[in-house]
Amino acid sequence: MVLIKRIAFVITGIHHISGIASATALIANELAKTKEFDITLITLTDRSNTEFVNVNENVKVIKIFDKKVNLKLRLFEIIYRLNRIFNDNKFDIVIAPALIFYILHFASGENRKSKLIAWDHASIPLKKDIFSLKYVIRKIAAEKSDAMVVITKKAKSVYLQQYKKLKKIVQIYNTIDELTNGENNYNSNSKKILSAGALENIKGFDLAIDVARIALSDHPDWQWHIYGEGKERENLQELIIKYRLENQVKLMGYTNKLKDVYKNYSFYVLTSRSESFGMVILEAQKSNLPVIAFDCPYGPNELIENEMNGFIIKSYDVEKMADRIIEMIRNPNLRMNMSSKSMILSGNMKKDNIVSQWKSLLSDF
Secondary structure, three states: OOOOEEEEEEEOOOEOOOHHHHHHHHHHHHHHOOOOEEEEEEEOOOOOOOOEOOOOOOOEEEEOOOOOOOOOOOHHHHHHHHHHHHHHHOOOEEEEEHHHHHHHHHHHOOOOOOEEEEEEOOOOOOOOOOOOHHHHHHHHHHHHOOEEEEOOHHHHHHHHHHOOOOOOEEEOOOOOOOOOOOOOOOOOOOOEEEEEOOOOHHHOHHHHHHHHHHHOOOOOOOEEEEEOOOOOHHHHHHHHHHOOOOOOEEEEEOOOOHHHOHHHOOEEEEOOOOOOOOHHHHHHHHOOOOEEEEOOOOOHHHHOOEOOOEEEEOOOOHHHHHHHHHHHHHOHHHHHHHHHOOOOOHHHHOHHHHHHHHHHHHHOO
8 A cells, every 4th residue: 555645835825926836836736646645735925816827636725825915024923824734734744945944944843743845946145154044044944954955956065065964955956847849949030039037136137238238239130028027127128228229128028928938039048147046048948949148156057058059158247148149149050059959958857857856855754
């Protein structure tokens, strides 16, 4: 008789705009398809009236609140409610992002029987700062969890350097559903560049506009589309106007259909100051797009083989980024060659492989 393990994933919400929600829902859905696991998704501060990520009908969803609330102001109430859910459901394993793991730790109590796994989706500072709140939270996660899961090899290396009392650390890449039928339908005639992400400082779209000012000046027939919303939208639009790029750089707004638009573009550009992994890179590559990216921590250099399926540029080197974009614009054969090799590294991140790694980890408890 096969013993079914009761697994709970705890996240802040399951709305589309969250990369953590998308990654969590995908793994939860895949595990729920097996007869080995009973899966529950617990959301702490969800939003109403939004489109949710796709959750398998075999996945039970428990909402602590039906609307978005301030986590800090309702922290003790969240811990209390979560504790009751744990007591009522007797989960074998509970998994949560590292930066909210402390909620899990306090909610589970001193006499907990569940195994706790921290899953760090965020970008970890390369320099140790013991006075940083995030450092303290990660320290709790590292020392109190039964296992820590990180997304990149570099993140694992940083954890091992900064947190000496780790019980167990495992590196498992994020993954996505297949976006194509396996055929390369790359549009070599496209004259559009794609970027996407929250319009926040960390995503570096101000740098993208600076790059566009140089790269597109002699190529008026090319456009650069940026998908996403955020508090920097007005500042970015002012930059676009300042550089007279209104006809070439377009802020396209938020879409939950991004996976459907990759096919319309020539290549993808990432100008982030920091990434936890760069899921958009993986999505672009699975849509056969070459990628040009700053070598920010973390992710790009684990997904891009420089000069094979894209270019890795030293962070903040706007002129070098512009030079590489110009090279791509002027050389359709280079674009097609890189497109044919788009999956040279991300083949290791196929969904079946990643789900298998999660099953292996969970079977250890």
